[in-house]
Amino acid sequence: MRFAVLVETRLRDGVADPQGATIERSLPALGFDGVSGVRVGKAFRFTIESGDAAAARAEVEDMCKRFLANPVIEDATISIERQGAT
Amino acid sequence: MASRVGVVVFPGSNCEFDVVEAVRGLGGQAELLWHGDASLGGVDAVVLPGGFAHGDYLRPGAIARFSPIMRAVDAFASDGGPVIGICNGFQVLCESGLLPGALQKNAGLKFLCKPVTVRVETDTTALTVDVRVGRELRIPINHFEGNYTCLPDTLAELRADDRIVLRYTDNPNGSVDDIAGICSAGRNVVGLMPHPERACHPLLGSTDGTPLLRSLLVRAGAVAA
Numbered sequence: 001m002r003f004a005v006l007v008e009t010r011l012r013d014g015v016a017d018p019q020g021a022t023i024e025r026s027l028p029a030l031g032f033d034g035v036s037g038v039r040v041g042k043a044f045r046f047t048i049e050s051g052d053a054a055a056a057r058a059e060v061e062d063m064c065k066r067f068l069a070n071p072v073i074e075d076a077t078i079s080i081e082r083q084g085a086t
Numbered sequence: 087m088a089s090r091v092g093v094v095v096f097p098g099s100n101c102e103f104d105v106v107e108a109v110r111g112l113g114g115q116a117e118l119l120w121h122g123d124a125s126l127g128g129v130d131a132v133v134l135p136g137g138f139a140h141g142d143y144l145r146p147g148a149i150a151r152f153s154p155i156m157r158a159v160d161a162f163a164s165d166g167g168p169v170i171g172i173c174n175g176f177q178v179l180c181e182s183g184l185l186p187g188a189l190q191k192n193a194g195l196k197f198l199c200k201p202v203t204v205r206v207e208t209d210t211t212a213l214t215v216d217v218r219v220g221r222e223l224r225i226p227i228n229h230f231e232g233n234y235t236c237l238p239d240t241l242a243e244l245r246a247d248d249r250i251v252l253r254y255t256d257n258p259n260g261s262v263d264d265i266a267g268i269c270s271a272g273r274n275v276v277g278l279m280p281h282p283e284r285a286c287h288p289l290l291g292s293t294d295g296t297p298l299l300r301s302l303l304v305r306a307g308a309v310a311a
Contacts, residue, residue: 016190016191072188072237
C-alpha cells in the first residue's frame with residue numbers, strides 16, 4: 001500500500017523563532033492587526049510504501065525522531081493518507 | 087614527530103584554511119580531509135571547522151552527519167581521539183550525537199559577528215589541557231544559531247560532570263547557563279561556538295585562541311602512540 005505523508009515540524013514552545021517574530025512584527029504594516037503567535041515551521045511531503053497505515057506511521061515517526069526533526073528543539077506532527085484506495 | 091591535525095572539509099565549510107594556518111603557526115602539522123573519504127588517514131586529532139556544511143540544509147549540521155568521514159570520526163572519538171567542533175562543527179557534533187543538546191537561533195534574533203570573552207571552566211578536556219581554569223579569553227564569534235540548549239536532565243549532567251568547557255562572561259546569544267562550549271563524557275570531544283583559529287595572531291586583534299589550539303596539539307601528541 002502507498003501512503004501520502006505530510007510531516008510538519010516546528011520549534012517547540014519556548015524556543016526562540018526569529019522568523020516568526022519578524023513576520024509577526026511586519027504584519028501590522030500591511031494592515032493585518034491582531035495577529036499573534038506566529039511560528040514558522042517546515043513541511044515535508046512524500047509517499048511511502050508500507051504494509052498498512054500503522055506500519056507507515058511507525059516508520060515516519062522514526063524518521064522524524066532520527067532526522068527530520070531535532071527533538072531537542074522541534075516537534076513534529078504527521079498526517080498519513082492512503083493513496084489510490086478504492 | 088609533530089602531531090598531525092586533520093581538518094574536515096564539508097561542502098560549504100569556510101574556516102578550514104584558518105584552522106590549518108593557526109595549527110601550523112603553533113608548530114603543528116595540519117592537513118585537509120575530504121568529507122567524502124571514509125578514512126582519517128591516521129591523523130592524531132580532528133577539527134570540524136566553521137562554515138555552512140551542506141548549505142545548512144534541513145538544520146545546521148543535520149546533513150553533515152551522513153558524510154562518509156563522520157563514521158571514521160565517530161570511531162576515532164570512541165577510541166578517545168581528540169575531536170574539536172568549532173561553530174558549524176559544534177552544530178555537526180550535536181546533530182551527530184557526539185555531543186548532547188542543540189544550537190538554536192540566537193535569542194537576540196541577530197547574526198552575531200564580534201569578539202566575546204569566555205572563561206575557561208575546566209582544564210581536563212582536549213581543548214583546555216594547557217589552559218588554567220578561570221582564565222578569560224577574548225575570541226570572536228560568528229553565528230546565527232549559537233544559542234545552546236538542552237533538556238534539563240542533560241544540563242544537570244553537564245554541570246555534575248564538569249563538562250561545561252567555556253562560559254561567556256556576557257552572554258551574547260541566550261545560551262543556557264552561558265554555555266559557549268561543552269565536552270563529551272570522555273572529555274576528548276569538544277564543541278564550541280567561538281573561533282579560536284581567528285584569534286591566533288596579533289594582526290587579528292587577539293592571540294587568545296592559541297592556548298586552546300595548543301592544548302589540542304598537546305592532547306594529539308599524547309594520542310599519537
